[in-house]
Amino acid sequence: MKKAALELEAKSGPVAVGDKTLRAFHGYQMKRTFNVIQSDLSRTLKPFDLRMLTYSALVLIVDNPGLRQSQLAEAMDIERPNLVLIVDELERRDLIIRDRLPNDRRAYALKVTLAGRQLYQKTIAAVKAHEEMLLEGIGDDALATAMDVMRRIEKNHRRVG
Amino acid sequence: MKKAALELEAKSGPVAVGDKTLRAFHGYQMKRTFNVIQSDLSRTLKPFDLRMLTYSALVLIVDNPGLRQSQLAEAMDIERPNLVLIVDELERRDLIIRDRLPNDRRAYALKVTLAGRQLYQKTIAAVKAHEEMLLEGIGDDALATAMDVMRRIEKNHRRVG
DNA sequence: TATTGTTATACTCTATAACTATA
DNA sequence: TATAGTTATAGAGTATAACAATA
Numbered sequence: 001m002k003k004a005a006l007e008l009e010a011k012s013g014p015v016a017v018g019d020k021t022l023r024a025f026h027g028y029q030m031k032r033t034f035n036v037i038q039s040d041l042s043r044t045l046k047p048f049d050l051r052m053l054t055y056s057a058l059v060l061i062v063d064n065p066g067l068r069q070s071q072l073a074e075a076m077d078i079e080r081p082n083l084v085l086i087v088d089e090l091e092r093r094d095l096i097i098r099d100r101l102p103n104d105r106r107a108y109a110l111k112v113t114l115a116g117r118q119l120y121q122k123t124i125a126a127v128k129a130h131e132e133m134l135l136e137g138i139g140d141d142a143l144a145t146a147m148d149v150m151r152r153i154e155k156n157h158r159r160v161g
Numbered sequence: 162m163k164k165a166a167l168e169l170e171a172k173s174g175p176v177a178v179g180d181k182t183l184r185a186f187h188g189y190q191m192k193r194t195f196n197v198i199q200s201d202l203s204r205t206l207k208p209f210d211l212r213m214l215t216y217s218a219l220v221l222i223v224d225n226p227g228l229r230q231s232q233l234a235e236a237m238d239i240e241r242p243n244l245v246l247i248v249d250e251l252e253r254r255d256l257i258i259r260d261r262l263p264n265d266r267r268a269y270a271l272k273v274t275l276a277g278r279q280l281y282q283k284t285i286a287a288v289k290a291h292e293e294m295l296l297e298g299i300g301d302d303a304l305a306t307a308m309d310v311m312r313r314i315e316k317n318h319r320r321v322g
Numbered sequence: 323t324a325t326t327g328t329t330a331t332a333c334t335c336t337a338t339a340a341c342t343a344t345a
Numbered sequence: 346t347a348t349a350g351t352t353a354t355a356g357a358g359t360a361t362a363a364c365a366a367t368a
Contacts, residue, residue, distance in 0.1 A: 027198045027292065028217060032238050033311035034195040035359095036318040037188045053335080056189060070349060077193050079337060084351060106344045106349040131188065134314050142306050149307035150194040153295050157197040214358080231326065240360060245328060267326040267367045 037134065044130040048123050049093075053078075055123065057086050058112070061096050062120050066109040068101075095119055198295065205291040209284050210254075214239075216284065218247050219273070222257050223281050227270040229262075256280055 038052060045055050053076070060075055061067055067075075073083040087110065090096045095116030098108040112120070135143060199213060206216050214237070221236055222228055228236075234244040248271065251257045256277030259269040273281070296304060 027202055027213075029308055029311050029315075030191075030195050030198055031213070033314050034191050035238055036315050037191055040318055041188055051334080052188075052192070068349075077196055078335085080350070081338080081352080082336060087350095104345075104349080108350080134317050136317050138310055138313050142310050145303050146307040146310035147190055149299055149303050150190050152299050153194050154190075154197050156295050156297050157201055212357085229326080239358085241327070242329080242361085243359060265326085265368070269327080 040134060041127070041130055044126050045123065048119060048126070050119075050123065053086055054089060055127075057083070058090060058095060058116060058120055061090075061110045062112045062117060065111050066099075068107045069110065070107070072110060090116070201295060202288070202291055205287050206284065209280060209287070211280075211284065214247055215250060216288075218244070218251060219256060219277060219281055222251075222271045223273045223278060226272050227260075229268045230259075230271065231268070233271060251277070 041052050041055075045051060048055075050058070056076055057072060060072055064075075069083055069087060070080055072087075073080045076083065087096070087098065091098055093115075094113055097111050097113060099111055101107045101109050202213050202216075206212060209216075211219070217237055218233060221233055225236075230244055230248060231241055233248075234241045237244065248257070248259065252259060254276075255274055258272050258274060260272055262268045262270050
């Protein structure tokens with residue numbers, strides 16, 4: 001069964017849920033929205049045999065060649081141990097390589113391979129279409145404001161954390 | 162170690178990461194922001210022995226007495242099987258009750274107990290402070306726009322789903 | 323037949339401690 | 346001593362199939 005057409009009143013505004021009026025709390029809409037983005041992006045990436053995490057890693061390595069694993073983990077906001085299997089998978093598929101740094105033999109410089117760059121190029125149109133579909137009807141100004149709000153929330157946390 | 166003070170350029174805007182300029186993609190900021198909200202809210206709820214999921218369920222039951230489990234699962238955007246342990250936990254702690262519906266003996270009407278309502282009341286100030294901290298410096302208009310954008314994204318997905 | 327709640331199960335993501343090799 | 350990457354492990358959250366009781 002697909003989602004019914006109900007509305008629930010939330011402190012952050014109405015959230016469509018069923019055929020009742022419910023009330024929720026802030027932070028809750030963010031979760032729902034992220035779930036939507038995550039599941040839709042996963043479906044989009046499936047034909048390329050990529051997940052959101054492996055795709056994120058690939059994009060960051062493509063755009064930032066020579067990145068260390070610890071830097072990539074920080075960029076992806078995950079712990080270093082959790083990145084190992086992600087990099088393993090990309091390397092096993094010959095999409096990236098781990099290149100020892102000559103001046104610091106503890107670390108790796110992560111670099112995309114030709115195959116990795118080609119796969120990345122193939123995903124671009126699909127990911128763009130995915131985002132355009134989800135963002136349809138949303139003005140550029142509203143989207144920019146929403147992204148600003150999210151970055152501000154992230155910074156507010158860091159100030160404490 | 163805490164996050165360093167670097168900036169990485171992303172298609173959705175700059176994302177602070179390390180001491181390099183990186184590029185990312187849309188949907189990625191949402192994940193980072195949700196992680197922040199999730200981890201901060203979890204820390205806020207810990208003294209009350211609640212998680213985001215158990216808290217969400219409690220709030221929805223408080224505000225919508227008599228809700229069925231299937232409706233609650235839909236409201237929380239999770240599958241019915243995954244709600245069972247959440248409701249089990251709340252019921253075991255005598256925060257809610259499962260009340261058989263007389264007209265449909267397959268279903269339960271979920272209702273908050275006095276203890277559940279008291280716990281919910283105790284959490285209000287803490288959750289409010291949590292949200293005020295994360296939303297500090299964000300104008301009402303910007304926040305409203307951001308929430309509108311998120312609801313729109315959710316609706317755009319459903320249209321396809 | 324269909325629906326409500328349940329059980330079992332598996333997969334993904336996340337978090338922590340401890341190890342190795344290098345610095 | 347400290348850092349980069351790794352291993353092992355455990356805990357959450359999520360998704361699907363199949364079942365019993367009821368409609």
